Amino acid sequence: MVTETLTVMDPAGLKAIGAGLAVGLTGIASALAEKDIGSAAIGAMAENESLFGKGLILTVIPETIVIFGLVVSLLIIQ
Amino acid sequence: MLEPKQMSRAVIVGHKSIFEETVAALHKANLFQIEEFNEDNSGLRIGRSFENIDDVSKKLVKIRSIASLLGVKDVGTKKQDPKAVVSTLDDTLNRLDTELDVKTEQKGKLEAELKEIDSLKKELLPFANISLDLNFYRGYEHLSVFTGYVKEDVGVAVSRITSSYEIFYDPKGGTLVLFVTKDKSTEIADLLAGFGFRELRVPSISGIPSDSLSSITSKESGLLKQIEAIDAEIESLKDKYADFILASNEVLSIEAQKSETPLRVATSDSTFIIDGWVPDEDFVELERIVKAATNGRAFVSRQEMTKTDEKIVPIEYNNSKVAAPFQEIMDLYARPRYKELDPTSLIFISFPLFYGMILGDIGYALILLAIAFGLKKAISSDAIKPLMNILIYCQISTLIFGVLYGEFLGFSLASLHTDHGVTEGLIKGFATVNLLASPVGGEMITFPVHRTHLVMTMIIATALVGFIHINIGYLLGFINENRKHGMSAAIFEKGSWFVIEIGLIMAILSYAAILPSFTTIVGVVVFLIGFLMLLKGEGIKGPIELPSLLSNSLSYTRIIAVGLSSIYIASTVNLIAFDMIWQPGTPIGVATIFAIIVFISGHALNTVLSIIAPGLHSLRLQYVEFFGKFYEGGGRKYNPFGYIRKYTEE
Numbered sequence A: 001m002v003t004e005t006l007t008v009m010d011p012a013g014l015k016a017i018g019a020g021l022a023v024g025l026t027g028i029a030s031a032l033a034e035k036d037i038g039s040a041a042i043g044a045m046a047e048n049e050s051l052f053g054k055g056l057i058l059t060v061i062p063e064t065i066v067i068f069g070l071v072v073s074l075l076i077i078q
Numbered sequence B: 001m002l003e004p005k006q007m008s009r010a011v012i013v014g015h016k017s018i019f020e021e022t023v024a025a026l027h028k029a030n031l032f033q034i035e036e037f038n039e040d041n042s043g044l045r046i047g048r049s050f051e052n053i054d055d056v057s058k059k060l061v062k063i064r065s066i067a068s069l070l071g072v073k074d075v076g077t078k079k080q081d082p083k084a085v086v087s088t089l090d091d092t093l094n095r096l097d098t099e100l101d102v103k104t105e106q107k108g109k110l111e112a113e114l115k116e117i118d119s120l121k122k123e124l125l126p127f128a129n130i131s132l133d134l135n136f137y138r139g140y141e142h143l144s145v146f147t148g149y150v151k152e153d154v155g156v157a158v159s160r161i162t163s164s165y166e167i168f169y170d171p172k173g174g175t176l177v178l179f180v181t182k183d184k185s186t187e188i189a190d191l192l193a194g195f196g197f198r199e200l201r202v203p204s205i206s207g208i209p210s211d212s213l214s215s216i217t218s219k220e221s222g223l224l225k226q227i228e229a230i231d232a233e234i235e236s237l238k239d240k241y242a243d244f245i246l247a248s249n250e251v252l253s254i255e256a257q258k259s260e261t262p263l264r265v266a267t268s269d270s271t272f273i274i275d276g277w278v279p280d281e282d283f284v285e286l287e288r289i290v291k292a293a294t295n296g297r298a299f300v301s302r303q304e305m306t307k308t309d310e311k312i313v314p315i316e317y318n319n320s321k322v323a324a325p326f327q328e329i330m331d332l333y334a335r336p337r338y339k340e341l342d343p344t345s346l347i348f349i350s351f352p353l354f355y356g357m358i359l360g361d362i363g364y365a366l367i368l369l370a371i372a373f374g375l376k377k378a379i380s381s382d383a384i385k386p387l388m389n390i391l392i393y394c395q396i397s398t399l400i401f402g403v404l405y406g407e408f409l410g411f412s413l414a415s416l417h418t419d420h421g422v423t424e425g426l427i428k429g430f431a432t433v434n435l436l437a438s439p440v441g442g443e444m445i446t447f448p449v450h451r452t453h454l455v456m457t458m459i460i461a462t463a464l465v466g467f468i469h470i471n472i473g474y475l476l477g478f479i480n481e482n483r484k485h486g487m488s489a490a491i492f493e494k495g496s497w498f499v500i501e502i503g504l505i506m507a508i509l510s511y512a513a514i515l516p517s518f519t520t521i522v523g524v525v526v527f528l529i530g531f532l533m534l535l536k537g538e539g540i541k542g543p544i545e546l547p548s549l550l551s552n553s554l555s556y557t558r559i560i561a562v563g564l565s566s567i568y569i570a571s572t573v574n575l576i577a578f579d580m581i582w583q584p585g586t587p588i589g590v591a592t593i594f595a596i597i598v599f600i601s602g603h604a605l606n607t608v609l610s611i612i613a614p615g616l617h618s619l620r621l622q623y624v625e626f627f628g629k630f631y632e633g634g635g636r637k638y639n640p641f642g643y644i645r646k647y648t649e650e
Helices: A011-047 A049-060 A063-077 B016-029 B053-070 B082-127 B155-161 B182-194 B209-259 B280-294 B307-312 B324-333 B344-359 B362-378 B384-405 B455-485 B487-511 B519-538 B541-545 B548-555 B558-581 B590-629
Strands: B007-015 B143-149 B165-170 B175-181 B271-279 B299-303 B416-418 B421-423 B433-437 B444-447
Touching: A011 A049, A011 A063, A049 B324, A049 B590, A063 B455, A063 B548, A063 B558, B007 B016, B007 B280, B016 B209, B016 B271, B016 B280, B053 B082, B053 B209, B082 B175, B082 B209, B143 B182, B155 B165, B155 B182, B175 B182, B271 B280, B280 B299, B324 B344, B324 B384, B324 B590, B344 B384, B344 B455, B344 B558, B344 B590, B362 B384, B362 B590, B384 B590, B455 B487, B455 B548, B455 B558, B455 B590, B487 B519, B487 B548, B519 B541, B548 B590, B558 B590
Parallel strands: none
Antiparallel strands: B007 B271, B007 B299, B143 B175, B165 B175, B416 B421, B433 B444
């Protein structure tokens, strides 16, 4: 006799996965963007140290992506 | 307060006979920035350095080379009288120079000797185990001498070729000394080549090698001791003359700076014209100083500032002492331009405010406050002090928000009672007080504010804070634009944003049924008017930037997001230490120590993160979201002609 087991996805678990994806993927996206800007900024700073401020600003601009990811994941978990 | 210092363009004119006095007076006053003169068709020429420049620069080169040779460090010493320094300068410098010369020469000789001995030692070492006088190695007519390394003892092989030979072999080092008759030398050489023979040079001294070696070693240690003694003497020279070197370097640098001034100034055959900048408030003082130094023979006049002048005016901040550390943050971005608002005083409020809102933890505030005060005391560097002051301001704000949030190293101080159960607090019997129900997310606003249970409310609240901050930015932009391009440009470029915002708010509020429904249309109309104004003011760039109104406000939600991440790191550390490894109340043992180690190192890590993350994000909110609305920057630093003396008195 074949027994059939019925599995149900737990909505809370799915929410947690969604929240995790929101943070994780946006984190990767920020990292990809910041990697290029950061290395270029360091290159520029090696030429001219007074560019530190501008380099820093430009480097942290993509940080917004992961912040939005974090906010969205908080909204999902609520 | 919100503006850089007012500056005047001043020109100082006089006869060349009072040139030096004028320059000396200006240098001492340290409030006049010389504008470099470029030769043009006016017939004026760049001046020539004062006569003493050769002498001064020669001495300066000497003193700097001595300083680098001795490794004199910049240290705070007692200030000396420059006159005394000048009067003894030549004698002392010569004495120091000759003393140092003697020492370095002695040292050089000893070092050369040491090198020679070292190479002799290297030559002797292979022969150390062969006790044969080195004189016996040379001077034969019918004998060939082979000295060198071989892989193994060749005695047996040699005896097969000839019986008349004498062999010495050191099996340890593989050194071979072989005496054979000349006629067999070719055969022996071939044989030795088969054993991997490598020739050794015989040292050109006499005596038993092992004896010579021991005498050389003792000689070497003697030399080393002598060199050490000379090094110590040089070190004592450094201690003795460090103050002199630092003071005379300063005096000479000042002299050189003065003597080279004519190279930056316009002159004719008999007059000089110094052009430059002085803060408005100091103009009278400058005039008085120059008059006093030259008996009124030099003339100081204030020039009308032209439009091109405004672009090159050097900028000096004009902030209260309390807000001054934040000038560092301004300089990191760019100095304001002359007609621009200087937002330092606003940063002074908003930077620590956002930092505190993000971190908001009593424990970290106290730790970082202690670190900041400690570093400020330990390091007297002028570069570190403003940064530490900024850190202190930030921690005070963090402390206030820490009390508001009721957090200590990631623990909540107060327990929270909700429908879902009770969240324990650190202090027994201290429970949150319900204040009012939040309009969003069905949350209850309490005191202390439990951030982790008020996420929705905090997201909305921080976005609102951002909205207000951005609008302050637009307001400043309006003022800046009004100054630069007049009222109509200001209204179209920056005022249009306010019109757009009012339109949007009206439309949203009536959509949410707070305002009557007809205001929707009014709101849309107002929005469209604003949109057209923006289009006129900024061109196509304006509408493209329209979504930034939303994205910039939402960007301020990082205040709660980064704050929560900091709380979660801290509470995870607490959970690992005091729940997983060791529960308070259970017997104390090895696990307790381990838990404490995890607790300390985890919070040490989070303390470092607590400077970086809130600091960077707070800074970014100023630079990107706030400054983007009004600030251009790019002013030149005001750098008056003069010198800040460290080692000598004025």
